[in-house]
Amino acid sequence: MNAVKDPCEIDRARMVEEQLRGRGIAMARVLEAMREVPRHLFVAHQWQDRAYCDEALPSREGQTISQPYMVAVMTQELDVREGMRVLELGTGTGYQTAVLCWMVGASGRVYTIERVASLGELARGRLEAMGISNVHYFIGDGSAGWPEGLWYEDRPVLFDRILVTAGAPQVPEPLIAQLKTGGAMVVPVGDGESQTLRRVVKLAAGRIEESDSLGCRFVPLVGEYGWQAPATAPGH
Numbered sequence: 085m086n087a088v089k090d091p092c093e094i095d096r097a098r099m100v101e102e103q104l105r106g107r108g109i110a111m112a113r114v115l116e117a118m119r120e121v122p123r124h125l126f127v128a129h130q131w132q133d134r135a136y137c138d139e140a141l142p143s144r145e146g147q148t149i150s151q152p153y154m155v156a157v158m159t160q161e162l163d164v165r166e167g168m169r170v171l172e173l174g175t176g177t178g179y180q181t182a183v184l185c186w187m188v189g190a191s192g193r194v195y196t197i198e199r200v201a202s203l204g205e206l207a208r209g210r211l212e213a214m215g216i217s218n219v220h221y222f223i224g225d226g227s228a229g230w231p232e233g234l235w236y237e238d239r240p241v242l243f244d245r246i247l248v249t250a251g252a253p254q255v256p257e258p259l260i261a262q263l264k265t266g267g268a269m270v271v272p273v274g275d276g277e278s279q280t281l282r283r284v285v286k287l288a289a290g291r292i293e294e295s296d297s298l299g300c301r302f303v304p305l306v307g308e309y310g311w312q313a314p315a316t317a318p319g320h
């Protein structure tokens with residue numbers, strides 16, 4: 085990503101200063117990641133001139149690419165560090181995935197799940213074309229976490245961080261089981277109309293600490309531990 089001279093660099097730097105730093109995003113690594121990842125390459129051609137505006141934009145299949153500020157807030161709340169193993173639900177366009185990949189660096193890994201196959205494939209193609217390789221993809225319902233969990237030899241491997249980028253009716257229970265002690269998850273929780281960004285920290289002895297921050301509006305998490313079916317899910 086770094087080597088390619090990019091005509092949108094100035095727009096992106098302005099986005100970071102005005103929309104992110106100007107509104108209280110202070111974590112240097114988050115600002116740097118969002119200065120680097122070319123958001124215009126994650127939106128359809130007709131939206132490219134608005135890629136660095138302060139808004140969510142439509143993507144395919146009635147889904148959206150989140151507002152830059154929301155991506156920054158979630159990434160900052162997640163407190164992602166280099167070398168971490170991060171699970172993301174809702175690959176969507178792959179933009180947030182790219183930001184996470186940048187944050188964890190070459191020694192870390194992102195595991196991303198998308199239930200709509202066409203979106204997941206497109207995102208994968210984009211990220212591969214950008215040379216981003218510290219990521220594993222899965223197509224299907226991610227509300228129960230990474231299928232079968234991760235294993236090293238015969239021991240389960242847990243995630244340092246989990247980010248859900250779709251609105252859930254409650255914190256999906258199986259995700260807590262896939263989180264390390266000391267690990268954190270960020271998930272929008274609410275109804276189909278609006279949610280609150282919830283941060284869940286897994287403490288020793290399986291205790292959970294939860295805190296809510298800002299209001300948000302995501303498309304629904306559809307699946308076993310989310311909303312039950314697309315036809316009956318509130319919102320769209």
Ligand code: SAH
Binds near residue numbers: 197
């Ligand atoms: N982070 C994305 C935006 C995500 S929009 C970006 O930066 O572009 C939410 C995504 O979650 C949608 O693509 C939707 O299809 C997906 N999704 C909804 N329910 C899901 C589930 N149970 N498992 C995996 N993905 C899901």
